């Protein structure tokens with residue numbers, strides 16, 4: 001009798017938890033699917049800073065959101081003030097996006 005009561009209680013506690021875990025898994029899966037369409041962070045090495053021209057030349061990994069393989073190229077930057085904070089040889093992580101037809105660094109942070 002005692003054992004039966006314990007089993008019922010255990011089932012009542014465990015089953016909702018299992019159902020919640022499954023729901024959460026699907027939720028995370030949906031989030032991951034959504035994220036692929038968004039610009040993603042990529043590693044880059046600063047090759048040249050052209051403060052006058054407002055451009056930054058980076059050697060970068062694949063930019064999946066732009067369908068671009070890894071290469072070295074010049075980017076526009078969202079905020080030209082960044083060009084005073086970045087120097088040749090720096091390693092950065094950045095997000096690039098197509099802004100009015102120009103491939104532009106829209107976010108960045110120092111990397112090690």
Ligand SMILES: [Cu+2]
Nearest residue numbers: 068071072073
């Ligand atoms: Cu490129």
